[in-house]
Amino acid sequence: MSSEVRNLPESTADRLPEAATTGAPSAGSARGRWAGVTAGVALCVVGAAVAMGIGRLVPAVNPMLIAIVAGALVSNLVAVPGWIKPGLDFSAKRLLRVGVALLGLQLMFSDVVGLGWGVIAVVVAIVALGIAGTLYLGKLLGLSWTQRVLIACGFSICGAAAVAATDGVVGAKEEELLTAVALVVVFGTLMIPAIPLLSGAFGLTDSQAGMWAGGSIHEVAQVVAAGGMIGGGALAVATVVKLARVLMLAPVMAYLGARQRRAAQGAAEERTQPPLVPLFVIGFLACVALRSSGLLPQAALDLARLAQTALLTTAMFALGLGVRVGLLRAVGPRPFVLAAASTVWVAGIALVGTVLVA
Template sequence: MGSQSAKGLSMNELAEQQQKRPEPKPSGWLWFAGITFTVIIAVFGYILSKVPGFDHVGPLACAIVIAVMYRQFFGYPEKLRTGIQFSSKRFLRFAIILYGLKLNIDIVLHQGLGLLARDVGVIVFAILFTVWLGKLLKAESSLVLLLGVGTGVCGAAAIAAVSPIVKAKDEDTAIGVGIIALVGTIFSITYTILRPFLPLSAIDYGIWSGISLHEIAHVALAGAPAGPDGLAIALLAKLGRVLLLVPLCFILMYWVKRKSSGSAGDTKIEFPWFLIGFILMSLFGSYVLGKSIPVSKAAMDVVANATTFILTTAMVGLGLNVSLRDLRTKAARPLIAMLITSVILSVISYFIA
């Protein structure tokens, strides 16, 4: 008995040691193969986004669709997991940093302060109303919060920036980005159809588009029929919302930390260092590029396209975590909450434009 007990104890100790032992790291080529895998699907996403019908949806949503379908038919490529996770996390943060170049802080602060006040109202309304509707509909709280942030701020980029702060699942992030891309595209096309029938000047229409639509690409699509002046004011209004992403992230950090400290398990919140990079790139793009360092529009377009591609590659990594079975049961109610919020936001924004 004593020897059996001792033997059992040693086996337990051995089991504990095996649990504590870190998993063996895959070889470098598997890590590289995982990254390459996400890049290839991102390329296919770009190709699909050129097909009529998908051209308004954009490469991010197209890449997510391909990744989700791959997961359903072939399963998750476990051997490539580390490379895929590198794309979904590291590339995501790097893309957010580069995204800062799209924000000209100088223009927003000097010409868009009035719009900025309306942008604050839009963000507060979108997040709080979406979360409230989500609770009313008993929807997935994490996904509802991401959709509220995406609706109020700047679509996929906002969801990507907020996800690590609120500790959202990769699946929720991918679903949120896909929903934002789809709904935002529908709304922006609807705006262009309604434009000739609305009693709004080009400037007022541009403001309406900029403070109510989801992504910069959606604002550009909807604002184009208003001419160069209308498009310019639309993008300015949208950039104000992008600027407000930074303080929103820090507010959410405080909220998550306070919420977790009140619970039984106090969770440590990782500081979003990529936001510092976002701010620095915004300052660099606003006060250095084009002034101290001359740069052509073609070069900026290359950087913008590279940023979108890196973000698309990250979305592939997130999309591979999505299960269609869960999507049917999980996404319907958050989608309804976001749609209702978007419609009401469009109506309110129309009257304050």
């Protein structure tokens, strides 16, 4: 995996008016680049702060989802200066990876083991079959491998964070990344009312409904919202099952990293081979181990949770700035068809597994 951070697509710069860059620092100079990084990161931090403030006022809505939507609104309503792109790239890539690593502090190995081997097997099946089925359906639709794998991992593991983490390993096109993030928001949000309603229609108990929610809904925040709607003991079960899916991020990223490394072996010698295991995945596992050790006091965990939320929200605002109506219109209906099919596929696997073991 290349350590370089890719720029936003050329179409972003093309759509900017000349006035947007008038008087801006020269992007070709080191001073101009640092100014662009500083300004871009500052914009994303402000966007994240606003999103987190709204999240406090409306606890039912996760600030990361607010940040994506807010970034998309800004991008489509305001001409974002092209010279700040280095800062947007830094926020969407580097800060995102740190935030994903800190996500490990929300999970303890004992929580996963406490689910029981039957539930663990269901979680593994959801992720493995979810990814495999989505990749196959995407191939039938004629989508690129990178687009398919972004949607597959986002819908099968943990939403936008998984999409961005996967992009950090496979190096997809920017429009593919942004499309996958937008699809996670749309279809994951639709799942929030759908799972509680269908759980009642199917006669599931609160525990079963919680397991189904945790096993099928894309984002952690979306799972929490659905679990709260179900009530009873559903929220606790849903959260732990979802975090078990988050833990699967590590082996999946390690596999993709090894795959990319093998693919790079036939390239020119001067080309840098991707690492066998991405550094942020090692950081994620280290954070899980640290949390499982019991060495961190609650105050440190609370601070780390705040930092993780702030970093991921900042990254999601940066990603949202790249989501444009014209881009989504240009990619055509096939990614949307795959997203809908993947949602149904993953939810179906989770429902069968829930009925069998819960």
